[in-house]
Amino acid sequence: MTIEERRQREKEQRRTAIVDAAERVFFAKGFDQATVDEIADCAELSKGTLYLYFDGKDDLYRAIIFRALKLLTTAFEKAIARHETGIEKVWAIGTEYVNFYREHPDYFDALIHYHGQKTETFYEHDPLKVLIDVVQEGIADGTIRSGLDPLKTAIILWGQTTGLLQIAFTMCEAIRDAYRVDPEEIISYYFDLTYHNLKAG
Amino acid sequence: MTIEERRQREKEQRRTAIVDAAERVFFAKGFDQATVDEIADCAELSKGTLYLYFDGKDDLYRAIIFRALKLLTTAFEKAIARHETGIEKVWAIGTEYVNFYREHPDYFDALIHYHGQKTETFYEHDPLKVLIDVVQEGIADGTIRSGLDPLKTAIILWGQTTGLLQIAFTMCEAIRDAYRVDPEEIISYYFDLTYHNLKAG
DNA sequence: TTCATTTAATGACTATTGGTCATTAAATAT
DNA sequence: ATATTTAATGACCAATAGTCATTAAATGAA
Numbered sequence: 001m002t003i004e005e006r007r008q009r010e011k012e013q014r015r016t017a018i019v020d021a022a023e024r025v026f027f028a029k030g031f032d033q034a035t036v037d038e039i040a041d042c043a044e045l046s047k048g049t050l051y052l053y054f055d056g057k058d059d060l061y062r063a064i065i066f067r068a069l070k071l072l073t074t075a076f077e078k079a080i081a082r083h084e085t086g087i088e089k090v091w092a093i094g095t096e097y098v099n100f101y102r103e104h105p106d107y108f109d110a111l112i113h114y115h116g117q118k119t120e121t122f123y124e125h126d127p128l129k130v131l132i133d134v135v136q137e138g139i140a141d142g143t144i145r146s147g148l149d150p151l152k153t154a155i156i157l158w159g160q161t162t163g164l165l166q167i168a169f170t171m172c173e174a175i176r177d178a179y180r181v182d183p184e185e186i187i188s189y190y191f192d193l194t195y196h197n198l199k200a201g
Numbered sequence: 202m203t204i205e206e207r208r209q210r211e212k213e214q215r216r217t218a219i220v221d222a223a224e225r226v227f228f229a230k231g232f233d234q235a236t237v238d239e240i241a242d243c244a245e246l247s248k249g250t251l252y253l254y255f256d257g258k259d260d261l262y263r264a265i266i267f268r269a270l271k272l273l274t275t276a277f278e279k280a281i282a283r284h285e286t287g288i289e290k291v292w293a294i295g296t297e298y299v300n301f302y303r304e305h306p307d308y309f310d311a312l313i314h315y316h317g318q319k320t321e322t323f324y325e326h327d328p329l330k331v332l333i334d335v336v337q338e339g340i341a342d343g344t345i346r347s348g349l350d351p352l353k354t355a356i357i358l359w360g361q362t363t364g365l366l367q368i369a370f371t372m373c374e375a376i377r378d379a380y381r382v383d384p385e386e387i388i389s390y391y392f393d394l395t396y397h398n399l400k401a402g
Numbered sequence: 403t404t405c406a407t408t409t410a411a412t413g414a415c416t417a418t419t420g421g422t423c424a425t426t427a428a429a430t431a432t
Numbered sequence: 433a434t435a436t437t438t439a440a441t442g443a444c445c446a447a448t449a450g451t452c453a454t455t456a457a458a459t460g461a462a
Contacts, residue, residue: 035449036448037448037449045411045412046411046413047450048411048413048450049411051451052410057449115371132380151380151382152390152391156391158368159365159366159368159369161361162367163360163361163364165360166363167356167359168356171322178324179333179352179356181353186356189353237419247440247442248420249421249423249440250439253440258421405460407458407459407460408459408460409456411455411456413455414451415450416452417450418447418448418450420445420447421445422443423443424444426440427439427440428440429437430436431435431436
């Protein structure tokens with residue numbers, strides 16, 4: 001049984017090494033310009049081997065998305081653990097989302113640019129789930145306006161924040177040039193607006 | 202001079218016919234699965250001719266994005282013309298955005314999935330410009346909270362609304378399945394929340 | 403140790419396709 | 433009628449995603 005276990009472990013390591021290589025190539029060149037051959041070279045494996053571990057180029061990218069979601073979800077969980085009230089936790093998630101872009105811009109862009117099949121979802125690590133719990137907590141502890149529907153509110157917060165960060169970060173220079181506004185300022189303005197719209201009292 | 206004019210006109214028509222064909226193929230198959238050869242067949246032209254009118258596959262897609270932006274901007278302009286106050290016009294733009302998805306889901310998806318070069322912008326038809334003007338108008342006529350920064354507010358509205366519609370529409374079934382909420386309800390809930398956050402008094 | 407069997411890895415090969423360009427056809431001017 | 437300019441063609445090339453028959457390595461049995 002030890003042999004079988006070791007084999008499984010080695011398979012997992014090889015898989016991880018392939019995703020590492022895919023990340024380097026995809027992040028350096030973008031999805032279209034990256035080639036499977038280059039990823040194979042980078043992993044010091046033949047192309048055929050890559051196809052033993054993954055279904056193809058798309059599947060390699062999906063593995064990166066999975067990593068990104070896991071990292072983001074974990075970051076959210078750590079961030080909320082540092083706070084007491086529901087609304088503080090919601091704020092912490094927002095801050096952490098911005099922070100995630102700063103520390104992992106490639107993962108952020110990958111998430112933004114990824115459009116999987118309509119039916120496809122990554123339930124295992126879902127940042128939205130964390131947010132839903134926290135909004136519910138805030139309504140329960142009275143720090144978020146009662147009367148708000150927690151589920152709808154959380155989904156709205158998630159969608160709108162993602163949308164704003166997307167245009168703020170991907171069109172950063174364009175916004176500065178065209179409208180003479182600092183995207184950073186827009187984001188903190190948004191946080192204030194939203195905070196006051198959520199908080200109780 | 203008449204001959205030259207006619208030639209120009211015919212060039213324009215051919216260009217339009219090519220974009221029509223590109224639209225049919227891209228919308229039926231998606232960007233990756235669509236082939237330039239098929240678009241050429243669909244336009245009843247040789248592939249070489251397509252490359253006389255466009256720089257390549259990306260450029261064909263960009264032409265569709267241009268159309269989509271033009272259509273959306275025009276729809277916004279028509280929508281605001283039917284209302285008097287600033288806040289009503291903001292609401293009208295929101296409604297029109299949803300309506301745009303219903304009437305032209307393919308254009309909506311194309312806009313959502315399109316990620317051009319960082320520097321690239323389509324100034325000619327910019328829906329955000331319309332929104333900025335209208336927010337300014339609402340602050341001037343007192344129907345939108347004074348004290349709001351019109352430019353930042355408009356950019357925030359644009360980004361967050363786009364983000365919410367994106368997840369609401371592209372993850373429609375997933376949201377319904379996972380959370381048992383109707384995306385339509387979420388959107389109208391969002392509109393109400395945002396309206397009350399904007400309106401004066 | 404030796405040989406058979408299972409498992410893992412390879413890279414030459416194929417099919418597809420984005421893009422090019424020398425050639426042909428058509429329109430226009432002389 | 434002929435020359436010249438403009439438009440269109442499709443055979444061709446290069447790049448590359450994905451396959452598969454072959455080889456190599458690891459494991460187990462004798």
